[in-house]
Amino acid sequence: MKIGVMSDSHGSLANSLKALDLLDDCDLIIHLGDVLYHGPRNDLPDDYNPKALAEILSEREDIIYVRGNCDSDVDEMVIKRDLSKDHRIIDLGKYRLYLVHGYKEDEEQRLKKAKANKVDIIATGHTHIKDLRFVDGIVLLNPGSTSIAKDVTKSVAKIYDDRIDLINLSDESLIKTLDL
Numbered sequence: 508m509k510i511g512v513m514s515d516s517h518g519s520l521a522n523s524l525k526a527l528d529l530l531d532d533c534d535l536i537i538h539l540g541d542v543l544y545h546g547p548r549n550d551l552p553d554d555y556n557p558k559a560l561a562e563i564l565s566e567r568e569d570i571i572y573v574r575g576n577c578d579s580d581v582d583e584m585v586i587k588r589d590l591s592k593d594h595r596i597i598d599l600g601k602y603r604l605y606l607v608h609g610y611k612e613d614e615e616q617r618l619k620k621a622k623a624n625k626v627d628i629i630a631t632g633h634t635h636i637k638d639l640r641f642v643d644g645i646v647l648l649n650p651g652s653t654s655i656a657k658d659v660t661k662s663v664a665k666i667y668d669d670r671i672d673l674i675n676l677s678d679e680s681l682i683k684t685l686d687l
Contacts, residue, residue, distance in 0.1 A: 508600035510666040512650045514539035514608075514632030517549060517577065518557035519654035525676055526653040526663050527567075533665065535599065536567075539632035539650070540575025540608035542590070543582045552654035561585040571595065575608040575632060600668060602627040602687075609633035614647070621645050628666070637662055639673050639685050646671065646685065 511530030516523045516538070530536050542564070543557035564570065565587040572586075574593045583590035594607040605621045609631035612620075621629050628646040631638075636658045637651035650664035653676060661676040673682040 508535075508668065509533045510599055511536040512539065512630055512648065512664040512666065513537070513653050514650050515541045515575070515635050515652035515655060516543075516560070517541055517545045517552050517652070517654045518543045518555050518560055519552035520556040520560050520563075521554035522552065522654040522661060522676065523560050524563070527563075529663055529674065529676065529679060530665065534569075536570045537604075537606055537630060538570050538572045539606060539630060540573050541577040541632065542572065542575070542586065544577040544579065545655075546577040549655050558585075564588070571597070571606070573606045573608055576610045596624050596626065599666075602666070604628045604630055606630050609649070614642075618643060618645060628671075630664075637673050637682065639664070639671060639683050641685070646687070 511533035513526045545551055572590045574590050578590055596605050603626045605626040610633045617629050630648045635652035635655055638647055638649040640647055651662035653661055663674050665672045669687055671685045675682050
């Protein structure tokens with residue numbers, strides 16, 4: 508199983524389409540929140556068009572969402588997918604994942620919850636900064652942002668059976684790999 512991971516698209520149509528295209532070979536895509544609205548602390552992202560993005564996302568049945576701090580009930584209504592949960596614990600392939608946008612709890616709290624639920628991978632968004640590392644035997648993954656990167660490079664991630672790749676959205680180059 509191959510799982511695509513993206514976060515913090517913030518209504519950027521062009522960057523979201525690029526991310527979806529790059530993750531098109533995945534069996535499933537996880538979106539870690541902040542889907543349509545740019546948020547009051549962010550500048551408008553490139554090609555800000557939340558209405559068009561919502562129309563495209565409403566046609567996709569291969570995306571699992573968690574709610575971000577910029578997501579609303581209206582966002583859920585227009586993408587026609589469940590955006591009500593601020594976290595999910597799911598089993599995909601041989602891994603158990605804890606999915607959360609990441610603004611309500613810190614790393615220590617997430618690790619405690621992950622250990623209690625026998626989670627292999629914690630996937631978060633929110634910071635717009637990529638992260639991929641092991642802590643106490645658990646993978647911490649933040650794919651960064653597809654639209655408003657705060658560490659310069661817009662990015663996504665792919666989870667394979669034996670590794671996780673962070674991928675530069677602009678040129679599709681590999682940023683980092685973590686063997687599982």
